[in-house]
Amino acid sequence: MGGAQLELPSGARPGVCVRRSFRAHAGDQPRRPPGPIPVPGTMKQESAAPNTPPASQSPTPSAQFPRNDGDPQALWIFGYGSLVWRPDFAYSDSRVGFVRGYSRRFWQGDTFHRGSDKMPGRVVTLLEDHEGCTWGVAYQVQGEQNPGYLGPAPEEAIATQILACRGFSGHNLEYLLRLADFMQLCGPQAQDEHLAAIVDAVGTMLPCFCPTEQALALV
Template sequence: MKPQDILAPGKGSLWIFGYGSLVWKPDFKYKRSKVGHIQGYKRRFWHGDNFHRGNDELPGRVVTLIEDDDASTWGVAFEVSGAQAEESLKYLNVRETVRGGYITKMVDFFPDGEESSPVSALVYIATADNPLYLGPASAQEIGAQIALSRGKSGHNLEYLLRLAEFMRTSCPQVQDGHLFSIEAAALEVVSLLLAAQQ
């Protein structure tokens, strides 16, 4: 599905669900945003990044979604409409699809604390057939890779720490074991590196 195909004439607004860097750095204009979750997917640091948070020699690790009927993933959905929607989709096509290798899907988004029906939202997912896809590894391996990687958008560690901070601040009721174990492993590597420099 191409993002531009979603914006049929008269469609009104579109919701875009972010579960990685979009939660703190959307970089596009939007009407409003809501914290909430989608069901049937788990967030995993299984995707490589050789542009934003790494390079060809040392790719970083960023999140993608893996289908899992028993899982849910928390993040932020942004509502865009009219020119905002067209501009945001053009921008995200470059950021997520061209440089990131993500494809798009439509999912049900459940806003936090609302009893109303879910809204349909666009989400970007990197699949296993993508050349940048790295797949599973231990928290220690992923944490070490993140601690050492840097790309054009900054250090891979910043990406990890900001995502963990978002979860603790905006979704304190959610225990994301995968995210927090990788955060702990990456910080341990950083402390060892700092100790070695003293």
């Protein structure tokens, strides 16, 4: 067997990291891919396509990468840029692999990490490409192992915390309301009961936290 198959949720559009079907090859160090490779994002075992690397060029599965892909708590994050050499989160497993249907291009401006407002740097982004393929590294993380994972809590407790917290990017309430606005505008047919319950709890508790003028100032 030339490579270990790994199934990730399909249909997600890649961003900085993607959750998507890709073929993984175990190995300590990322290997330079032999060239671009074709499409689509399925996890069926495929015969060698015209641009698919031969099995002899692919690392073979290793005991250090156990096959626990069926773990419902596991999430695989696929990094195709700086995450291939500098993951900034804890992970329990990593695999070199590729995602079909996308090509990597230095077409994204960066005014923070690799440039400035006056001189934007160039970093990679992914473009849909039927005949494309992007190599990268997938990292397995588990929600309960995440140091920032707070776990379940009553909606009222979550609402209280949201109303009390502010960070570098703004008030926690803004985060909640912008997400709720997005769902109302773009997914009114979808039912997110958890989100709706927290919004309702916040609406009930907000007058107790501060006067109306101060409440409006939060967002």
